[in-house]
Amino acid sequence: MTDREPTTVTNLDQYGSPALPWSRPRDELANSPADRDTPYFLGTARPDGRPHSAGIGATWHDGALYFVSGPGTRKSRNLAANPACTVSAHLATLDLVLEGEASRVTDRPTLERLAAVYRDNGWPAEVDGDALTAPFTAPSGGPPPWYLYRLNLRTAYGVASAEPHGATRWDF
Incomplete structure (x- = not known):
């Protein structure tokens, strides 16, 4: 998958700042895997509609956000019933919310590529069948094994916390 450009950009800033370019969050996402301190939070819906949020280890690779979760976790069970989700992150210069659908990745070439990305960033992931495994993961x-998911991005919202300031919605 290659990085897509937004089809529409909406300036949400109330103070006169111009719309932020999509390249800003995209580039910060691409540079965040080396920063283990970047917090990512996955928002899903339980079968009864109540919200669920959980911290995740995510990585941006080839224009898409990927994350892992065990099949028995609440977040994976929620995604199996309803793939609609959000991923929120506090990046270096902006807060970002990504909306879309998570799809489970099972093809071996993508699993191998992402296992290598995770290894390069300090998590010794290996492919095990149609999932990933390692000696440890987040509690x-x-x-x-852990399922690998790709966020199929539909909409993103960014609010800059550093110059140049602004608030923007990007639709894909």
């Missing part, structure tokens, strides 16, 4: 990840 909320559940036991191995």
Whole structure:
């Protein structure tokens, strides 16, 4: 998958700042895997409609956001019932909310590529069948193996926390 450009850009800033270019969050996402301190939060809906939020380890690769979760976790069970979700992140110069649908990745070439990305960033992931495994993961990840998900981006919102300031919605 290659990075897509937004089809529409909406300036949400109430103070006269121009719309932010999509390249700003895209580039910060691409540079964030080396920064283990970048917090990402996945928002899903339980089967009864109540919200659920959980911290995740995410990485931006080839224009898409990927994350892992054990099949028995609440977040994976929610995604199996309803793939609509959000991923929120506090990046270096802006707060970002990504909206879309998560799809489970099972093809071996993509699993191998992402396992290598995770290894390069300090998590010794390996492919195990149609999932990933490693000697450890985050406490909320559940036991191995872990499913790999790709966020199919529909809409993003960014609010800059550094110059140049602004607030923008990007639709894809």
